[in-house]
Every structure is written in structure tokens, then in C-alpha cells.
Amino acid sequence: MPTPPPPQRLVLVDDHEMVLHGLDAMLGHFPDDVEVVGHATNATDALTAVADTAPDTVLCDVRLGKESGLDLCRQITTQYPDTKVVLLTVYDDEHYLFQALRVGASGYILKRIDGQELVNHLNRVREGEVVVDHALAGRVALSAARLSAGEFWSGAHLGLTQRESEVLELLVAGHSNKGVAGKLVVSEDTVKTHIRGLYRKLGVSDRSGAIAVALREGLFR
Structure with a gap:
């Protein structure tokens, strides 16, 4: 044995x-x-x-x-x-x-x-x-199926949630935190939380860095 x-x-x-x-x-x-x-x-x-x-x-x-x-x-x-x-x-x-x-x-x-x-x-x-x-x-299997079907949101492959992706798109478009909050109908504190999350996931420390990654990756067209 x-x-x-x-x-x-x-x-x-x-x-x-x-x-x-x-x-x-x-x-x-x-x-x-x-x-x-x-x-x-x-x-x-x-x-x-x-x-x-x-x-x-x-x-x-x-x-x-x-x-x-x-x-x-x-x-x-x-x-x-x-x-x-x-x-x-x-x-x-x-x-x-x-x-x-x-x-x-x-x-x-x-x-x-x-x-x-x-x-x-x-x-x-x-x-x-x-x-x-x-x-x-x-849920992972469903997400993979959606990704292969082209139905996933921009930035998913970088670990961004759908809401973080929406926030990042608005930052790229030039909106302030207040503007993002208005567009998404959430509080500014909620927006700041999403921004901190996407900064961490993208490995950046500020808005310009996040926008640079978004543009480099071609996330929003």
C-alpha cells in the first residue's frame, strides 16, 4: 500500500x-x-x-x-x-x-x-x-458563453464589473464624478467607490491613468 x-x-x-x-x-x-x-x-x-x-x-x-x-x-x-x-x-x-x-x-x-x-x-x-x-x-459558464457571443461589456476581460465599465466610459467622455452620478442615477459616493475599484483593477492611481488604459485597450468606440 x-x-x-x-x-x-x-x-x-x-x-x-x-x-x-x-x-x-x-x-x-x-x-x-x-x-x-x-x-x-x-x-x-x-x-x-x-x-x-x-x-x-x-x-x-x-x-x-x-x-x-x-x-x-x-x-x-x-x-x-x-x-x-x-x-x-x-x-x-x-x-x-x-x-x-x-x-x-x-x-x-x-x-x-x-x-x-x-x-x-x-x-x-x-x-x-x-x-x-x-x-x-x-454563472461563470454563462459569462463565458456571453463573452464568446460578443454580448459582454467592455472591460470584462480586465475584471471590470458592468457598472465599473459604465463609469469608466463616462470618465472617458469627460464627465465629472457629479456628472457620472447624474447619468447613472446614483450618489457621488457610489461613483467614487466604483472609481476606486476600477483604478485597482486597471493598476492605475488616477483618472488620467484609467482613461489611458481604456484608450489603449480600445474599450469604447
Whole structure:
């Protein structure tokens, strides 16, 4: 009989310590499958934990307070290519999923999952699969079908939501935040939230940078 592999070594990253304690307790029921070797509540500590423990997998939220788990995923997969990253989050948004896959994530799982399902997914990741929460799988297939049919919105391939794309189009057209809010019938605070999101996804820090990316990519004609 072949010798079973050692437990998969995990670093857990979430900005809520209560979540980390809950994951510890849940995963503690599966000592033959997983071993938690590190914890972090922010990106800096997460990178330190990965450097110190060389885990097989990092289980990380999409949002880490004011930091981005997607940016952390990109850093880990670039600096530590032997370490896999799985996003464990409450955001059941296929656009976050697309962005996660673009930065090298090996999985995207929703936090409502139970312990056995989580371990099963982690075992599949260890074997080289990319796992997607079943609750998102159907929507991803539909999105892919719409994309191939040319029915998707501009910027979807960059991870933009439909509303972020609408905001960006209005910025390109020269509208102020107030003008965008009026066009979309939303508050200026909502517009600012969408703008921050599209800046992060496009990797820019200001309006001119976002417009430059939109023009370079030919998003709006």
C-alpha cells in the first residue's frame, strides 16, 4: 500500500482574527489532510509567513481591510511559484473570480463552505486542479458563453464589473464624478467607490491613468 502524503501545509490570511480562529477550529478536524503552519491579518505579515514556513497553499480573503488579497495573490505566485493561493471569500462575484484567475489563484471558494468540502477542494488544488466554488460555476459558464457571443461589456476581460465599465466610459467622455452620478442615477459616493475599484483593477492611481488604459485597450468606440 502506498504511503499517504503528509498533510498539506497551509498559511491562513484574513483581516478578521475571529475568522482565523474559526478556520483553525474547522481544519483541526482533518489533521491527516491539512496542517496550519502560519496566520496573518495583512499582506506584509502574510509574505513573511510564506517566506518563513514555505507552505503548500495560502488560503486568503479577497479583501484584507484596505489591502487587496488579489494583489497579495499576485505577489505570492510571482515570488513563491511553488506555493499555491486559494481565495476564500464572501464575494460571490464572477468578476472577482476572473481577476483571481488572472493573478494566478488556484481556487476561488465561498466562505459558506463546510470543513469537509474545503479540505476536498484543497486536496484537488494540491493535485494540480484549479477549483471554483460550485455556486459560481454555472454563472461563470454563462459569462463565458456571453463573452464568446460578443454580448459582454467592455472591460470584462480586465475584471471590470458592468457598472465599473459604465463609469469608466463616462470618465472617458469627460464627465465629472457629479456628472457620472447624474447619468447613472446614483450618489457621488457610489461613483467614487466604483472609481476606486476600477483604478485597482486597471493598476492605475488616477483618472488620467484609467482613461489611458481604456484608450489603449480600445474599450469604447
